[in-house]
Amino acid sequence: MPFRSFRLPACAILCAALMAACGGKEDERKVAGGDASTGKRLVTQYQCGACHRIPDIPGAGGEAGPDLEHFAKLSYIAGRIPNQPDRLTAWLLDPPALKPGTAMPAMGLTEQEARHMAAFLYTRK
Secondary structure (H helix, E strand, O other), X not given: OHHHHHHHHHHHHHHHHHHHHHHHHHHOOOOOOOOHHHHHHHHHHOOHHHOOEOOOOOOOEOOOOOOOOOHHHOOEEOOOEEOXXXXXXXXXXXXXXXXXXXXXXXXXXXXXXXXXXXXXHOOOO
């Protein structure tokens, strides 16, 4: 029985550590030079909603690409690229360069536009 009495506190400590680790990860997802409100405007302008469902974007109900509602919580972009600001910016600039064969096309974004759009996507929690 003494072993059993340590299980609950150990589990609580582990859960607290995991929650702290997850919280820190979201803090790391701030995009230098990115403005989320500008990104939202650009996501609308580039019609990302034609392929993706994106809450708060009028007409963004596409089903060809993944739902972006909780994008900030994803661990990976396109299933294998770590979801980090620099990687997301690179992904938005040229998706086929990071994942050959992807259906997501290069949209001709500038790096600054990609940073703004990344900042907006990280507001999707």
